[in-house]
Amino acid sequence: MMTLDTETVRDWLEENFSEGIKNSAIGSDQRKEWTKRLATIGWTAPHWPKEYGGGGLSFQEHVVLLKEMQKVGASIPDGGMGMGLIGPTLLEYGTEEQKLRHLPRIVRREVRWCQGYSEPGAGSDLAGLSTRAVLDGDNYVINGQKIWTSGANHADWIFALVRTNPDAPKHDGISLVLIDMDQPGVTVKPIRLISGESPFCETFFDNAIATKNDLIGKPNHGWAIGKRLLQHERSGLSGMGAEGATASKKGSQEYHLARLAKKYVGESTDGKIADPAFRNEVIQQRLNQLSLELTLNRVREENASGKTLGEITSIFKLLGASQGKKNTSLQVQLMGSNGTGWEGDGFTQAELGATRSWLGSRAGSIAGGTNEVQLNIIAKRVLGLPD
Numbered sequence: 001m002m003t004l005d006t007e008t009v010r011d012w013l014e015e016n017f018s019e020g021i022k023n024s025a026i027g028s029d030q031r032k033e034w035t036k037r038l039a040t041i042g043w044t045a046p047h048w049p050k051e052y053g054g055g056g057l058s059f060q061e062h063v064v065l066l067k068e069m070q071k072v073g074a075s076i077p078d079g080g081m082g083m084g085l086i087g088p089t090l091l092e093y094g095t096e097e098q099k100l101r102h103l104p105r106i107v108r109r110e111v112r113w114c115q116g117y118s119e120p121g122a123g124s125d126l127a128g129l130s131t132r133a134v135l136d137g138d139n140y141v142i143n144g145q146k147i148w149t150s151g152a153n154h155a156d157w158i159f160a161l162v163r164t165n166p167d168a169p170k171h172d173g174i175s176l177v178l179i180d181m182d183q184p185g186v187t188v189k190p191i192r193l194i195s196g197e198s199p200f201c202e203t204f205f206d207n208a209i210a211t212k213n214d215l216i217g218k219p220n221h222g223w224a225i226g227k228r229l230l231q232h233e234r235s236g237l238s239g240m241g242a243e244g245a246t247a248s249k250k251g252s253q254e255y256h257l258a259r260l261a262k263k264y265v266g267e268s269t270d271g272k273i274a275d276p277a278f279r280n281e282v283i284q285q286r287l288n289q290l291s292l293e294l295t296l297n298r299v300r301e302e303n304a305s306g307k308t309l310g311e312i313t314s315i316f317k318l319l320g321a322s323q324g325k326k327n328t329s330l331q332v333q334l335m336g337s338n339g340t341g342w343e344g345d346g347f348t349q350a351e352l353g354a355t356r357s358w359l360g361s362r363a364g365s366i367a368g369g370t371n372e373v374q375l376n377i378i379a380k381r382v383l384g385l386p387d
């Protein structure tokens with residue numbers, strides 16, 4: 001039964017979301033106040049249980065909330081990997097103590113989390129990881145290196161897959177552990193990219209300490225839990241949740257393919273894209289996009305609980321990443337030489353944005369597991385094909 005209706009949300013927004021907040025800068029006191037107000041009612045984590053600070057909303061109520069917020073230009077502050085990855089994993093596998101310790105702080109946006117999975121020698125073959133955690137009294141002593149740790153230079157905590165039994169078969173000797181980044185044993189080195197940005201880092205553990213209570217689930221049983229966390233990640237990346245259901249399509253207007261094609265390639269007298277080859281490509285891309293959106297809608301409708309689905313998340317991760325790459329690639333092709341700018345006055349903001357999102361979209365089929373890895377999961381775990 002619905003307990004949260006549009007009127008209740010509208011009244012609350014009218015009282016709590018002002019024009020001042022709407023126009024304030026990210027990081028400003030007004031934004032902080034907005035986060036605080038949302039967190040007080042649990043709406044920074046609308047679907048999490050109330051006992052851990054969440055809003056206790058059903059999937060449908062969550063969608064109602066987001067739609068009403070969207071109408072007035074309000075949004076929920078990004079909860080990063082706390083909200084999207086480790087939070088839901090703790091809800092499923094954490095002890096009561098772990099949930100009470102970590103979840104309310106994620107709800108209040110007080111801690112930032114990062115993901116310590118990949119290593120220089122273990123990416124797609126994640127179970128080949130070699131970072132070691134050795135039990136010493138009540139503590140684990142951790143040594144090793146992670147790589148591509150997004151946002152590690154700003155994070156307070158890291159959830160990491162570590163090897164707790166080097167003698168067991170590789171999948172059976174892994175644990176998932178929570179590590180406080182604020183200690184001498186943890187060093188972070190940002191990786192500078194060709195763009196000049198450093199979105200991810202190398203993270204080194206040199207006798208870093210985690211307590212016995214920081215391990216999630218039983219020792220050496222971390223592989224299944226770590227894989228479940230990846231399903232939360234892939235579900236988020238492909239927009240399978242309530243946020244995806246209400247995602248604004250407005251932002252894409254200036255990159256609307258048919259509009260771009262008519263502007264850059266030309267328009268025939270009967271209003272069609274002048275070039276038939278580009279016309280076909282734009283239509284095909286639009287059809288693929290629509291069928292993905294409709295299939296996602298069907299999946300959401302059939303999954304009334306709103307809980308993250310299992311291995312089929314790989315299908316949507318694969319399709320979403322592939323579509324994203326095709327879409328941004330077609331945009332720059334339509335723009336011709338205008339779609340090749342990196343900076344400078346010779347290009348509009350939209351053109352510069354298109355080049356950057358084209359390059360950025362290349363990462364979509366690598367982050368969260370590569371396309372080939374998703375195909376392997378679909379073959380083995382969804383279709384049940386032999387190894």
Ligand SMILES: Cc1cc2nc3c(=O)[nH]c(=O)nc-3n(C[C@H](O)[C@H](O)[C@H](O)COP(=O)(O)OP(=O)(O)OC[C@H]3O[C@@H](n4cnc5c(N)ncnc54)[C@H](O)[C@@H]3O)c2cc1C
Pocket residue numbers: 114115116117118119122123124125146147148149150151200363364366367368369370371372373376
């Ligand atoms: C934007 C971005 C953010 C990231 N953030 C994080 C993060 O926060 N934390 C984290 O831990 N990691 C992060 N990663 C790392 C990411 O998870 C890995 O890059 C990814 O899993 C691939 O591993 P790899 O780079 O070692 O490539 P490799 O595993 O070396 O793969 C190289 C190529 O070989 C192919 N390949 C490998 N094995 C197989 C196989 N069995 N069958 C078929 N093809 C195969 C791959 O598909 C790929 O094309 C991030 C990556 C990106 C791009």
